[in-house]
Amino acid sequence: MKKSEIKKVMVYDQGLAGQPHPSFWQNMAKLQRLLQGEQVEFVRLCCHCENPQQAVLSIEQVIKAESPDLLVIAATPLGEEVAPALGVRLKTGVAAHCADIVINGEDRIAYMVPAFGGKVIGEIFIPGSRPAIATVKPGVFSYDKKDAADYREILCDCISEDSCGLRIVETEEIAQQQSAIEKAELIFCGGFGIGSKESWQKLEALAKKTGGGAGCTRPVVDMDWGPDEYYMIGTSGKTVRPKVYIGFGISGAAHHLCGIKDADIIISINNDKNAEVFAASDYKAVLDANQVIDRLAEKL
Numbered sequence: 001m002k003k004s005e006i007k008k009v010m011v012y013d014q015g016l017a018g019q020p021h022p023s024f025w026q027n028m029a030k031l032q033r034l035l036q037g038e039q040v041e042f043v044r045l046c047c048h049c050e051n052p053q054q055a056v057l058s059i060e061q062v063i064k065a066e067s068p069d070l071l072v073i074a075a076t077p078l079g080e081e082v083a084p085a086l087g088v089r090l091k092t093g094v095a096a097h098c099a100d101i102v103i104n105g106e107d108r109i110a111y112m113v114p115a116f117g118g119k120v121i122g123e124i125f126i127p128g129s130r131p132a133i134a135t136v137k138p139g140v141f142s143y144d145k146k147d148a149a150d151y152r153e154i155l156c157d158c159i160s161e162d163s164c165g166l167r168i169v170e171t172e173e174i175a176q177q178q179s180a181i182e183k184a185e186l187i188f189c190g191g192f193g194i195g196s197k198e199s200w201q202k203l204e205a206l207a208k209k210t211g212g213g214a215g216c217t218r219p220v221v222d223m224d225w226g227p228d229e230y231y232m233i234g235t236s237g238k239t240v241r242p243k244v245y246i247g248f249g250i251s252g253a254a255h256h257l258c259g260i261k262d263a264d265i266i267i268s269i270n271n272d273k274n275a276e277v278f279a280a281s282d283y284k285a286v287l288d289a290n291q292v293i294d295r296l297a298e299k300l
């Protein structure tokens with residue numbers, strides 16, 4: 001889809017009517033920046049259906065009535081269920097977990113999505129079908145109040161749950177297990193190269209001592225070395241913006257790097273001098289991660 005072909009952009013807001021979800025502002029501001037100067041109508045689609053199937057069927061009606069060219073959905077647990085189901089029902093393309101949305105050299109909208117196990121960032125195009133649907137993790141786009149411009153609001157009429165094959169019989173609030181990394185100015189991040197649960201605990205201790213946060217990559221969660229997904233940084237985890245990020249034993253897969261691209265300073269410690277992470281780092285140290293962790297524990 002060419003930039004000039006976009007006439008209507010819709011952002012699905014999963015927040016309350018008077019209280020937009022933070023991801024709404026992030027996505028709306030990003031799209032308004034991206035399409036600045038174009039004749040585009042921006043629409044906030046506010047939908048309160050909690051049942052994902054109810055949300056899909058209700059939003060489908062709005063889409064059919066409004067015919068937007070682009071629909072952006074926050075990749076929350078609800079959004080991640082709604083987006084592909086809408087894609088199937090509307091016979092359109094979905095670019096999931098975008099790390100960025102850009103206008104490329106040919107003036108086309110490209111959805112930047114990590115591919116091949118995070119080794120590359122793929123440019124996804126949705127040329128023919130409408131609306132192009134893109135999902136974006138909350139926090140991927142930064143938001144500044146001055147970015148906000150006009151948009152129209154549509155309050156979606158939730159269809160009755162009786163029309164759905166899926167019903168919510170009970171809801172249980174999960175205790176907020178928020179790790180502090182989203183707000184931390186200093187992050188100690190452990191990768192597979194730290195090698196053990198003990199090393200993860202040392203990183204957590206360093207974070208506690210310095211008032212920083214401890215984060216990790218996917219393998220550290222999978223190995224059960226301690227942290228759960230709330231500590232994971234990357235496309236499936238958190239997006240962080242610390243002043244200083246120190247990565248220990250991390251290879252530099254795009255899935256992880258997407259989550260740290262806005263860090264002011266990236267310091268990487270890896271024992272492989274050719275590790276890809278070094279290309280994305282401001283400072284690099286070809287050293288054993290555990291030796292550095294121990295030295296920092298002594299010094300700090």
Ligand SMILES: Cc1cc2nc3c(=O)[nH]c(=O)nc-3n(C[C@H](O)[C@H](O)[C@H](O)COP(=O)(O)OP(=O)(O)OC[C@H]3O[C@@H](n4cnc5c(N)ncnc54)[C@H](O)[C@@H]3O)c2cc1C
Nearest residue numbers: 117118191192193217218234235236237249250251271289
């Ligand atoms: C759809 C999808 C989504 C994903 N989402 C995420 C995500 O959100 N976040 C995420 O992190 N990953 C995610 N991944 C996984 C991602 O692609 C990578 O596999 C992962 O980030 C690699 O983690 P790593 O760098 O810790 O491990 P590895 O790639 O195994 O790298 C380990 C590094 O440690 C170095 N090393 C080894 N021993 C030492 C030592 N003693 N001292 C110093 N260095 C050492 C090695 O040289 C190597 O570079 C996702 C994958 C997919 C397919």
